[in-house]
Amino acid sequence: MPVQLLKIIKGESETPLPSHLQKEDLKCLQEGCDYTNKYFQGTVVLSYPLTKLRDGTDFFKVVLQDLNNSCSRINSINILIYGKMAEDCAKVIRHGDTFVVAGFKLAKSPTAREDGRHGCDLEVSEEAGSAIYIYTKRSTSAASETASVSVAPKYVYTPLNHLKDGTVVNLYGIVKFFKPPYVSKGTDYCSVVTLVDPSNAKLTCTLFSGNLDSLPKIYKIGDIVRFHRIKIREYNGQMQGITSGGFASLTFDGSVGAPVVPRTSSKLYTFLDEEQKTIEELRAWAASNLSISGPTAKLSGVQPMLFFDLTCQLVGKARVDGSSFLLKVWDGTKCPYPTWKVPVEARDLEGEKGLLQQLRNLTVDILVYDNHVQLAKSLKIGSFLRIYSIHTKQASADNQDVSHVEFHLHGGTCYGRGIGVLPESNPDVKELKAFLESVDLADSQNMESMSSVELDGIFSNVTDLQSHLQRCQQLSVTVLTDHQDLNNTGLKTILNSTAPQQYRIRAKLRTFKPQKLHQCIKLYCSKCNSLKEVPNGDDFDLILQDAAATAPNPELRNTSWYDSVMWTTQDQKQRKIAIHFVKHDEMLQEPEETLLMIEGGTLKEVWKLSRRFKCVIPVRSTEDDLELLDLSAPFLLQGSVKYYGCKQCSTPKTIKSLSSLAAEQRPSWEPTEIAQVLGIVPLQYVFIMKFTLVDGTGALNAYLFDYEKFFQIPASEILTNNFLQQKMQMTMNTLCPPGRKLDDLPWLECFIKSYNITDGMKHQVYYQIFDTTVAEDVV
Ligand SMILES: [Zn+2]
Numbered sequence: 001m002p003v004q005l006l007k008i009i010k011g012e013s014e015t016p017l018p019s020h021l022q023k024e025d026l027k028c029l030q031e032g033c034d035y036t037n038k039y040f041q042g043t044v045v046l047s048y049p050l051t052k053l054r055d056g057t058d059f060f061k062v063v064l065q066d067l068n069n070s071c072s073r074i075n076s077i078n079i080l081i082y083g084k085m086a087e088d089c090a091k092v093i094r095h096g097d098t099f100v101v102a103g104f105k106l107a108k109s110p111t112a113r114e115d116g117r118h119g120c121d122l123e124v125s126e127e128a129g130s131a132i133y134i135y136t137k138r139s140t141s142a143a144s145e146t147a148s149v150s151v152a153p154k155y156v157y158t159p160l161n162h163l164k165d166g167t168v169v170n171l172y173g174i175v176k177f178f179k180p181p182y183v184s185k186g187t188d189y190c191s192v193v194t195l196v197d198p199s200n201a202k203l204t205c206t207l208f209s210g211n212l213d214s215l216p217k218i219y220k221i222g223d224i225v226r227f228h229r230i231k232i233r234e235y236n237g238q239m240q241g242i243t244s245g246g247f248a249s250l251t252f253d254g255s256v257g258a259p260v261v262p263r264t265s266s267k268l269y270t271f272l273d274e275e276q277k278t279i280e281e282l283r284a285w286a287a288s289n290l291s292i293s294g295p296t297a298k299l300s301g302v303q304p305m306l307f308f309d310l311t312c313q314l315v316g317k318a319r320v321d322g323s324s325f326l327l328k329v330w331d332g333t334k335c336p337y338p339t340w341k342v343p344v345e346a347r348d349l350e351g352e353k354g355l356l357q358q359l360r361n362l363t364v365d366i367l368v369y370d371n372h373v374q375l376a377k378s379l380k381i382g383s384f385l386r387i388y389s390i391h392t393k394q395a396s397a398d399n400q401d402v403s404h405v406e407f408h409l410h411g412g413t414c415y416g417r418g419i420g421v422l423p424e425s426n427p428d429v430k431e432l433k434a435f436l437e438s439v440d441l442a443d444s445q446n447m448e449s450m451s452s453v454e455l456d457g458i459f460s461n462v463t464d465l466q467s468h469l470q471r472c473q474q475l476s477v478t479v480l481t482d483h484q485d486l487n488n489t490g491l492k493t494i495l496n497s498t499a500p501q502q503y504r505i506r507a508k509l510r511t512f513k514p515q516k517l518h519q520c521i522k523l524y525c526s527k528c529n530s531l532k533e534v535p536n537g538d539d540f541d542l543i544l545q546d547a548a549a550t551a552p553n554p555e556l557r558n559t560s561w562y563d564s565v566m567w568t569t570q571d572q573k574q575r576k577i578a579i580h581f582v583k584h585d586e587m588l589q590e591p592e593e594t595l596l597m598i599e600g601g602t603l604k605e606v607w608k609l610s611r612r613f614k615c616v617i618p619v620r621s622t623e624d625d626l627e628l629l630d631l632s633a634p635f636l637l638q639g640s641v642k643y644y645g646c647k648q649c650s651t652p653k654t655i656k657s658l659s660s661l662a663a664e665q666r667p668s669w670e671p672t673e674i675a676q677v678l679g680i681v682p683l684q685y686v687f688i689m690k691f692t693l694v695d696g697t698g699a700l701n702a703y704l705f706d707y708e709k710f711f712q713i714p715a716s717e718i719l720t721n722n723f724l725q726q727k728m729q730m731t732m733n734t735l736c737p738p739g740r741k742l743d744d745l746p747w748l749e750c751f752i753k754s755y756n757i758t759d760g761m762k763h764q765v766y767y768q769i770f771d772t773t774v775a776e777d778v779v
Contacts, residue, residue, distance in 0.1 A: 003088040003132045017133060021102050026066040026077060031106045031120055036129065039102035040122065042066050045076060050090035053082075060086035063117065064099055077118035078109060081132075082125040089132060095156065098135035103128065155228065155270075157278075161199035165234035168244050172278060173197050174254060174286045175223045177204075180388060180418035181215045182371050184208065191215045192413070195225065195241075198285045205230060205241030207249075215249070217263040219386055219420055219428070220309075222254035222290070224282050226262075226275070236749075256283045258427065299364060300333035304394035304405050307415065311386045311428050313436060314379055315363050316351030318344040323411075325376040328356065328363045329385065331432060332439045338404040339364045340395070351381050358441055366390060368419070370411025375419055384429045389417040478735075478748045479773045480504070486751070492697035499754035499765040507693040507700075508745040509736040514689070517728055521715055523683035525646035532683065534719065535632055535644070541603040543633040544618065552578035552599040553621035561659040562597070563588060576600050579609075580619075580626070582662050595662075595669050597626060597655060610637035615669050617655075625654035628678065635680050636671055640720035643671045645680035653679040685715035691769065693750070694742070702752050702767040711774055731774055748772075 004015075017039065024038040042064025050060045060081040079101060081089050093099070105128060106120040124130040158169040173195025184190035189212050194204045205227070209215050216225050231244035250262035250269060260276050262269065297308040316328035326342045328351065342365045349356070356363070366387065368376045379385065391408045409417060422429045486504035494503050514520050523532045557564040562580040569575040578599040581588055588594070595615040598606060610616040616637040619626040628635050631650060634642035645652075657677045661667050675682040689704040708714045711728055718724045735748060750772045757764050 003085055003092070003134070005092060005134050017100065017102075025068070026075065026118065029077070029106060029118065029120060029122070031108060033106070035105065036103050038104075039100050040064070040077075040104070041098065041100045042077070044093055044095055044097045044099050047090075047093055047095070050086060057082055058084065058086040060090045062089070062093060062099065064101075074116065074118055078111070078115070078121045080121050080123050082123070083127065085124060085126050085130065085132060089134075092134060100133040100135070101130065102133070103130045157226075159199040160195065160197045160201035160203045160239075163201075163203065163232045163239045165232060165239070168229050168231050170226075170228045171195075171197075171203075171230065171241075172224065172226050172282060173203060174282055174290065175218050175221055175225060176202065176290070177221065177416060178218045179413040179416045180218070180420045181212055182413055182418055183374050189215055191218075193218065193225065196290065197282070198289075201239075203232075203239055203241050205243075207241075207243045207247070209243065209247075214247075214266075216251045218251055219422060219426065220254075222286060224252040224254045224279055224286075226250045226252075252279050253427065254283055254286055256280075256287050258283075261425075263423075298333045299331050299335040299362075302335055302337075302392050302405070304337065304392050306392050307389045308392065309386060309388045310390055311384070311422070311432055313432070314381055314383050314385055315359055316349050316356050317376065317379060317381065318342075318349040319377070320344060320367065323373065324367050324369050325373045327366045327368060327376055327379070327385075327387075329366060329387070330359055330363045330436070332362065332436045334362060335364055335405070340404050340406045341365055342367055362439070362441075364407055366407040366409060368409040371413070372409055372411070372417075372419055379419070379421065384422045384424070384426070384432065386420045386422055386428075387418075388420065389415045478750060479775045480749055480751060480771065488749075490697035491693065491695045491700045494752070494754065494767075495698050495700060497754070499756045502751065502753045502770075504749065504751055505693065505695065506747055506749050507695040508742060509748055510692045510694045510699065510742065510745070512689050512691050512732070512736055517725065517732065518719060520687050520689045521719055522686055522688050523644055524686045525649055525681060525683050527649045527681050528646060530646070530648065531686075531688065532644075534685070537603060540633050540642075543630050544601065544603055544606065547618070547620040547629050548575055548600045548602075550599075550620050551576045553623070556580075556621055556626055561662045577605075578621075582658065584662055584667060595658075595667075595674075599626070606637065610639060614638065615674070617658075617674075619655055622654075625656050627654050628652050628680075631680075635678065636674055638669075638671065641716050643675070644683045645675060646683050649681035651679045653677070685719075687711065687715050693748070700752075700767055702750070702769050704769045706769075709771075709773055710769065735774070 020037055021039045022037060024035065024040050026040070026042070029040065044062055045065045046063035048061040050058060053059050062079045062081070063076050064079055065076045079099070101122060101124055105123045107123055109115075109117065109119055109121040111117075112119045124132065155170045158167075158171050160171065160173060163169065163171075173193075174197060175193055176196045177192075177194040179190075179192040181189040181191040188208045188210050191207045192204065193207065193216065194202060196202050207215050216227075218225065226249065227241070228248040229244055229246040230241045232239055232241055234240075248264075248266060248269065250264050250271065252260060252262055260279050262271055297303075297310065299310070299312075302308060310329070310331065312329035312331040314327060314329055316326075318326045318328075320326050320342060326344055326349075328349075387409060389409070391410060393406045393408055395404060395406050409419070424430075424433075486502065488506050489503040491505060491507060494501075494505070521534055523534055524530075525532075552566055554566070557566065557578070557580075562582045564578055564580045566576065566578040569577065576599075579601075580597040580599075582595045582597075583589075584593075591613050594613045595617070596609065596613050597617045597619045598609060599618075599620055601609070601618065606616060606618055617635065618629050618633060618637075620629060621627075631645045631647045631652070635645050635652075636643040655678075657679070658674070661669070661673060661677055672682060674680075684707060687704060687706045687710065691702050691704055693700050693702055704710055706715070711731055713724050713728055718728060734746065736745065750769050752767045752769050754765050754767050757766055
């Protein structure tokens with residue numbers, strides 16, 4: 001029998017190979033040589049399904065790897081088996097078997113360039129006098145029992161708890177979190193997927209590809225993926241997956257009972273019957289072990305101040321400006337709130353005019369930003385989309401009493417924010433299509449204004465980010481920016497150690513103070529180490545009123561370094577105002593480059609000017625020069641930021657000192673430089689918070705003292721910027737979600753340093769967070 005199974009007993013073959021056969025190395029195989037009495041031995045790494053050639057001959061292909069040559073670039077070869085041997089081999093062969101081929105022929109391999117294997121294929125058939133010996137660790141009887149399983153490339157799948165650094169593996173996983181593909185730096189698409197499996201281990205994979213189609217087609221949390229050839233590396237004690245050459249993926253619906261149909265752009269893939277079972281097992285496991293219902297909603301169910309995923313159809317689109325793009329979509333239901341309409345030029349709006357008009361009461365405008373714009377532009381009208389993590393924002397326009405809701409897809413990819421295109425075959429799309437067809441369009445026309453009646457009291461300030469927090473829960477929400485050499489230390493050990501020292505910790509934020517975030521912004525003098533409250537607008541207003549009582553001194557008008565305008569208000573107060581525009585090279589500058597000084601202005605006037613001009617310095621006249629106001633008022637305004645000086649440490653000079661800066665080649669008007677020439681020691685805006693951290697070994701209070709680094713938000717700008725305030729609120733909600741049990745809080749990795757404070761007889765150790773940043777993706 002040309003195909004023989006040889007049993008291995010105690011590491012040796014029970015029956016030796018015929019003695020006339022000589023072993024040949026992979027690297028010595030050449031076309032044209034006689035291999036009648038030679039044999040080649042390798043390990044089965046791949047086998048294809050048994051097929052029939054056109055003439056009816058059975059054909060079976062296996063790939064053997066030469067383990068002795070595993071370091072060389074080419075270490076595998078295709079074995080093509082014809083005729084009865086093909087059938088016999090297919091019955092018994094298993095992945096990993098040692099396979100011996102004797103008396104073969106070599107032929108140039110037509111696929112060598114693609115498959116990277118040996119330049120020749122090894123051809124085997126009974127007619128050519130070949131023989132095959134298969135060493136198996138199984139008993140021969142077991143092999144014949146499995147003889148009916150004649151299947152193709154056998155891959156080994158590694159459970160997520162068995163991953164090792166530096167390996168390339170195949171695996172299955174259930175999607176716990178994902179970011180739909182987005183254009184990353186450069187031209188590649190990037191997608192991030194966090195997988196779990198019944199081993200309860202977790203793996204986050206970062207997948208890059210120049211081809212959008214080759215990234216997994218994940219539509220929702222709970223989908224199941226199969227990855228082939230994903231590279232595993234260890235980082236910070238955790239395994240991560242990244243794309244390697246030859247990466248391939250299949251994605252399956254994760255719902256129990258759904259058809260097992262892989263989503264892939266590849267036409268060439270293998271999927272075996274037994275893998276169907278794997279999918280079904282994973283579905284069943286996920287159904288009982290994971291909570292994977294995403295925050296999907298219909299437009300009829302949206303809530304203000306929430307985030308949701310929407311499955312919808314694209315009806316229109318328009319460019320708004322360079323960083324935002326408008327999508328008009330519908331899902332057949334009506335949003336219960338008045339929704340905003342993004343103003344765009346009619347000629348910029350793409351879409352079928354008649355349909356846009358017909359659906360005008362059912363479509364909503366979604367404004368997408370930054371990294372989502374490019375993808376949004378490429379979307380086809382009529383396509384079905386799932387838009388992830390849309391922010392429903394309640395807003396009221398200045399001139400309207402009625403609030404409306406706005407839909408934003410903010411920039412970034414946090415919480416999996418993004419846009420996915422669903423194929424028509426997607427079950428959700430099928431359902432949506434059927435529903436859209438059933439919508440009675442005549443009905444919706446009459447619904448136009450019903451919703452504004454219900455407005456009062458509907459809007460509540462619920463900031464329910466729960467479902468999103470769940471997605472972020474397992475990942476560390478902070479990033480360490482230095483000192484990678486420090487190892488984690490338990491809080492108890494830290495509490496029992498002497499100060500000063502530096503540590504790295506992994507802990508949860510049990511609580512923090514102050515809870516009202518605007519209270520955590522203070523002004524700090526680095527010279528005298530004092531902290532002050534940020535003055536409110538009323539103090540400033542009083543100081544300005546007080547200063548306006550002194551009329552501008554006409555002799556201080558139009559000097560060599562500034563031009564002045566003066567006027568008297570027409571109202572009863574007859575207020576005298578002077579504005580001095582600082583010149584550069586004898587010329588006035590563009591407003592956005594200009595520093596001006598104002599006398600006699602009101603709070604509102606000062607604010608208005610500071611929006612338009614680069615720097616505004618409120619001043620008053622003395623007999624021989626202009627001078628700064630009381631230091632409880634800002635000495636400088638730039639945009640919305642007010643700069644204050646330390647009363648204790650500053651010795652203000654007259655305004656003439658500024659002329660030295662104005663004379664510079666290109667005055668930058670940096671606040672620190674202005675402060676310096678004016679004799680001001682500037683106060684810096686800082687975040688000061690007390691974090692109570694816990695890690696299971698103990699609890700520790702650590703101070704956060706931060707200008708910008710931790711939150712990635714400048715402390716100087718947050719008080720006047722609603723967006724930044726929202727961002728910070730959301731960050732804190734992520735770090736320390738209200739109403740969550742300790743177990744459910746996210747982990748924070750931080751650096752903290754201890755230091756001693758002695759106050760009289762009292763000696764205490766304090767802790768401060770440093771060199772730690774909230775992860776970019778958290779908000
Ligand atoms: Zn000071």
